[in-house]
Amino acid sequence: MSTPTLAATAPGSGPAGGPGAPQRGRRRPRGVEALTPAAGLGLGVAMLWFSLLVLLPLTAVVVTALEGGWGTFVDVVAEPDTRAALLLTITEALGVAVVNVVVGTVIAWVLVRDDFPGKRVLEVVIDVPFALPTIVAGLVLLSLYGPRSPIGVNVVGTREGIFLALLFVTLPFVVRTVQPVLIELDADVEEAAASLGASPATILRRIVLPSLAPAITAGASLAFARAISEFGSLVLIAGNVPGETEVASLRILKFIEGDRYASAAAVAFILLLVSALVIATLDVVSRRVARRG
Amino acid sequence: MAESTLTRRGRRGPLTYVLRVLVLVYLLLLVAWPVSLIAQRALLPVDDPGGLGPFLERLTEPSTVYAFNLTLTVAFWAVLANTVFGVSISLLLVRYRFWGRRALSVLVDLPLSVSPVVVGLALVLAYSSTRGWFGDALGSVGVQVVFSTPGLVLATAFVSLPLVVREVVPVLEEIGTDAEQAARSLGANGRQTFWRITLPSIKWAVLYGVVLTAARSLGEFGAVKIVSQGAEFNGETATLLVQNEYGAFNEPAAYAVALVLVLISIIALVVVTYLRPKEDRA
Amino acid sequence: MSPHRTPRRTLLVGTLATSLAVTLASCASASGGGEGDDRPLYVVGFAVPEAANEAIEAKFVETPEGEGVTFSGSYGASGDQSRKVVDGADADYVHFSLEGDVTRLVEAGIVAEDWNQNETQGIVSDSVVVLVVPEGNPDDIQGWDDLTRDDVDIITPDPDSSGSARWNILGAYGHAIAAGGSEEEAAAYLTDVFANVAQWAGSGREATEAFDQGIGNVLISYENEAILARQEGKPYDYVVPDTTLLIENPGAVTVDAHPAAQDWLDFVLSEEGQTEFVRKGFRPVIDGVEGIEVEGANDPSDPFPTPENLLTIADDFGGWSAVNEKFFADGALVQQLREAASQR
Numbered sequence: 001m002s003t004p005t006l007a008a009t010a011p012g013s014g015p016a017g018g019p020g021a022p023q024r025g026r027r028r029p030r031g032v033e034a035l036t037p038a039a040g041l042g043l044g045v046a047m048l049w050f051s052l053l054v055l056l057p058l059t060a061v062v063v064t065a066l067e068g069g070w071g072t073f074v075d076v077v078a079e080p081d082t083r084a085a086l087l088l089t090i091t092e093a094l095g096v097a098v099v100n101v102v103v104g105t106v107i108a109w110v111l112v113r114d115d116f117p118g119k120r121v122l123e124v125v126i127d128v129p130f131a132l133p134t135i136v137a138g139l140v141l142l143s144l145y146g147p148r149s150p151i152g153v154n155v156v157g158t159r160e161g162i163f164l165a166l167l168f169v170t171l172p173f174v175v176r177t178v179q180p181v182l183i184e185l186d187a188d189v190e191e192a193a194a195s196l197g198a199s200p201a202t203i204l205r206r207i208v209l210p211s212l213a214p215a216i217t218a219g220a221s222l223a224f225a226r227a228i229s230e231f232g233s234l235v236l237i238a239g240n241v242p243g244e245t246e247v248a249s250l251r252i253l254k255f256i257e258g259d260r261y262a263s264a265a266a267v268a269f270i271l272l273l274v275s276a277l278v279i280a281t282l283d284v285v286s287r288r289v290a291r292r293g
Numbered sequence: 294m295a296e297s298t299l300t301r302r303g304r305r306g307p308l309t310y311v312l313r314v315l316v317l318v319y320l321l322l323l324v325a326w327p328v329s330l331i332a333q334r335a336l337l338p339v340d341d342p343g344g345l346g347p348f349l350e351r352l353t354e355p356s357t358v359y360a361f362n363l364t365l366t367v368a369f370w371a372v373l374a375n376t377v378f379g380v381s382i383s384l385l386l387v388r389y390r391f392w393g394r395r396a397l398s399v400l401v402d403l404p405l406s407v408s409p410v411v412v413g414l415a416l417v418l419a420y421s422s423t424r425g426w427f428g429d430a431l432g433s434v435g436v437q438v439v440f441s442t443p444g445l446v447l448a449t450a451f452v453s454l455p456l457v458v459r460e461v462v463p464v465l466e467e468i469g470t471d472a473e474q475a476a477r478s479l480g481a482n483g484r485q486t487f488w489r490i491t492l493p494s495i496k497w498a499v500l501y502g503v504v505l506t507a508a509r510s511l512g513e514f515g516a517v518k519i520v521s522q523g524a525e526f527n528g529e530t531a532t533l534l535v536q537n538e539y540g541a542f543n544e545p546a547a548y549a550v551a552l553v554l555v556l557i558s559i560i561a562l563v564v565v566t567y568l569r570p571k572e573d574r575a
Numbered sequence: 576m577s578p579h580r581t582p583r584r585t586l587l588v589g590t591l592a593t594s595l596a597v598t599l600a601s602c603a604s605a606s607g608g609g610e611g612d613d614r615p616l617y618v619v620g621f622a623v624p625e626a627a628n629e630a631i632e633a634k635f636v637e638t639p640e641g642e643g644v645t646f647s648g649s650y651g652a653s654g655d656q657s658r659k660v661v662d663g664a665d666a667d668y669v670h671f672s673l674e675g676d677v678t679r680l681v682e683a684g685i686v687a688e689d690w691n692q693n694e695t696q697g698i699v700s701d702s703v704v705v706l707v708v709p710e711g712n713p714d715d716i717q718g719w720d721d722l723t724r725d726d727v728d729i730i731t732p733d734p735d736s737s738g739s740a741r742w743n744i745l746g747a748y749g750h751a752i753a754a755g756g757s758e759e760e761a762a763a764y765l766t767d768v769f770a771n772v773a774q775w776a777g778s779g780r781e782a783t784e785a786f787d788q789g790i791g792n793v794l795i796s797y798e799n800e801a802i803l804a805r806q807e808g809k810p811y812d813y814v815v816p817d818t819t820l821l822i823e824n825p826g827a828v829t830v831d832a833h834p835a836a837q838d839w840l841d842f843v844l845s846e847e848g849q850t851e852f853v854r855k856g857f858r859p860v861i862d863g864v865e866g867i868e869v870e871g872a873n874d875p876s877d878p879f880p881t882p883e884n885l886l887t888i889a890d891d892f893g894g895w896s897a898v899n900e901k902f903f904a905d906g907a908l909v910q911q912l913r914e915a916a917s918q919r
Contacts, residue, residue, distance in 0.1 A: 035389050135514040143548075232409065241773065261414075
């Protein structure tokens with residue numbers, strides 16, 4: 001059985017270190033040592049590059065957002081259209097995370113416990129949304145759910161369209177975090193419970209779901225983080241009507257195009273805060289799981 | 294050994310079949326059908342000549358060739374930077390103890406959760422020649438970052454930064470340090486240990502990280518859109534070309550380029566999915 | 576597991592990775608040498624004139640001045656394009672929707688102050704504001720007054736970034752004034768129109784894309800965009816309202832431009848250049864470009880009917896600085912009315 005965790009793309013879900021995954025890799029490896037001079041130099045260079053590439057530019061966003069003072073920042077964010085965009089983004093992302101919790105877990109279950117011809121193809125299909133360039137993802141959905149849809153469905157410019165695009169790009173996250181845990185979960189325990197007279201519902205509630213919960217949480221957080229930051233796939237699909245179908249990332253683009261960098265940075269700052277929150281939560285969850293395991 | 298503990302029993306109730314059908318329908322509607330329509334739109338456009346000939350013609354337009362060239366150049370440098378950085382930072386995170394190690398390991402994941410538009414905005418605010426923090430300094434040494442290739446490389450490296458690290462760290466944790474310590478005790482120096490012992494044992498992880506990084510780099514759109522001029526022969530990458538051609542009443546060309554990008558991603562996926570050695574993982 | 580498979584797999588992945596690396600590296604070096612002395616002439620334009628400019632380019636390279644010149648075109652929302660040039664994007668020749676977008680470059684020292692001191696006052700192409708509807712005009716849209724109907728959903732670009740948007744809004748407002756309304760009545764009319772807007776697109780072209788995707792039943796746009804879309808086979812009709820606004824798009828050469836840039840601008844303003852504009856649906860800015868069949872126009876042999884009442888920015892609105900201050904500045908009329916409309 002191959003477990004192609006492309007969700008290695010997902011923080012905390014690397015092959016051995018995944019939340020809830022078998023904790024082989026989590027035991028502190030022997031031989032962890034203090035920095036040698038050479039390693040210190042390496043760390044310095046790596047940190048310099050990381051700072052120039054990631055930390056400094058992101059700091060520039062935060063500083064620009066707050067440059068005009070807290071009041072200006074609040075004004076931008078409280079602008080009706082901006083507030084609506086942030087609200088829409090977060091609601092849609094939450095909805096997408098919830099759908100993924102259910103559908104993603106079911107898909108993972110089918111991949112692990114069921115067997116049928118062509119199952120390996122599904123493994124690739126599930127990762128396609130991750131590997132596809134986002135603008136192409138938009139074009140892809142447009143070809144089936146756009147104006148010249150062969151099935152007569154047109155979701156362009158609607159909130160349902162945004163939801164669909166977000167479902168597409170977040171498909172792999174829950175599947176790929178739950179799958180490895182499910183593989184390790186011994187079906188013998190379930191069978192033993194069944195032979196002792198437990199109903200399938202009880203087995204699901206008492207045995208399966210508790211073991212999967214951390215992985216599901218992790219996958220859902222990742223899907224949520226991805227959904228609030230999504231841009232490319234929405235360019236061709238979201239209607240961008242301020243207050244109705246304009247998401248935060250496209251709002252930022254509009255601010256940039258209108259030469260309003262401070263406003264763009266303010267919205268970007270909010271998104272960064274939410275992402276940081278999600279990452280921190282995820283880190284805590286995976287560490288708690290690691291300790292329990 | 295792993296295979297026997299997987300325990301996929303043949304016990305199948307009706308629920309199994311219901312779920313199987315549900316999953317298949319969901320994936321068909323959400324992914325498989327729309328993606329396959331791309332091929333149809335690319336090869337048999339509605340109002341334009343279809344077939345392989347016109348398709349290839351659209352791909353060999355000079356501006357399209359330039360776009361792919363630029364995309365590959367940018368991806369090459371981004372992959373190179375992220376591989377070197379990824380392997381070094383993974384070794385540091387796993388093998389050494391230093392102040393801020395845990396914070397760093399969380400921060401390294403950050404780029405995956407930052408919106409591409411925010412990445413572009415951040416790079417502009419830091420490095421743009423007119424409004425960036427370091428714009429003047431860079432300008433005085435004659436370097437333009439935003440609106441030129443270095444900016445594209447930075448944007449692409451930013452968004453794909455954690456992919457190599459994510460692959461390598463777990464493997465490094467897994468293999469432990471016994472072999473390395475043995476090599477050291479037999480008199481190998483640090484460099485020999487790295488090239489002879491460490492690297493061979495993480496080579497798969499590095500390779501998969503590279504493939505993932507390459508796939509991500511070739512397809513980056515949002516961040517690149519902000520830091521690129523986006524003009525033909527001047528900063529227009531393959532993904533930007535897709536958007537521009539779509540807007541220029543030239544859907545067949547947009548779909549043709551999109552199909553190539555789809556094929557590249559699927560090939561990358563097949564490489565990762567089917568050729569990943571199980572030994573590293575079990 | 577199947578360790579015996581490893582060698583084959585090793586080989587395959589190794590081969591794939593190597594070939595990928597080699598391809599990337601060879602491409603990297605190939606395009607690295609691409610930056611020669613004969614760089615292209617960078618044309619930076621607003622969203623819709625790409626087809627026209629490319630047609631003119633094709634003619635220009637056949638002239639002695641244009642021999643050997645290559646072009647690189649960039650097209651997008653006028654305001655956004657202007658911002659990018661200020662931020663350092665390459666530009667030899669700019670073709671914007673609005674005068675103000677060139678003025679911004681003058682202030683940044685990128686375009687000379689006397690850029691509009693020529694026979695056409697810096698204008699290189701003309702058009703008028705029209706209403707685009709689906710073929711056959713199923714909703715019977717005849718003019719500006721129909722835009723406030725309940726069954727109408729309008730597509731127009733966003734005035735923050737797009738030039739087209741500003742022409743459209745001024746056209747609507749000008750109509751209300753010309754019909755005898757007071758400023759308050761015109762503002763109220765504009766609010767009604769805004770309340771019917773289904774999408775504020777990023778640019779004039781993105782508005783057309785949205786309309787093409789089936790959003791809305793009226794697209795307010797440039798006459799040339801309507802004609803071009805019809806040339807491209809889009810199933811649209813368009814209505815030239817009785818009262819509408821003359822659109823004047825400026826073009827200018829930058830200070831450190833490509834040596835051929837001035838020749839290019841001269842060619843654009845020549846009869847030959849203007850003829851290509853006309854073929855793509857623009858109205859000419861010089862006299863004597865007549866008798867050209869314009870495919871896609873309502874009447875190809877008389878493509879540009881003169882509206883009963885053709886408003887201009889200079890005569891009816893007191894020039895661009897007055898317009899921008901009154902309508903488009905931060906907190907000015909348009910922003911107020913949009914907020915009022917979104918409260919409904």
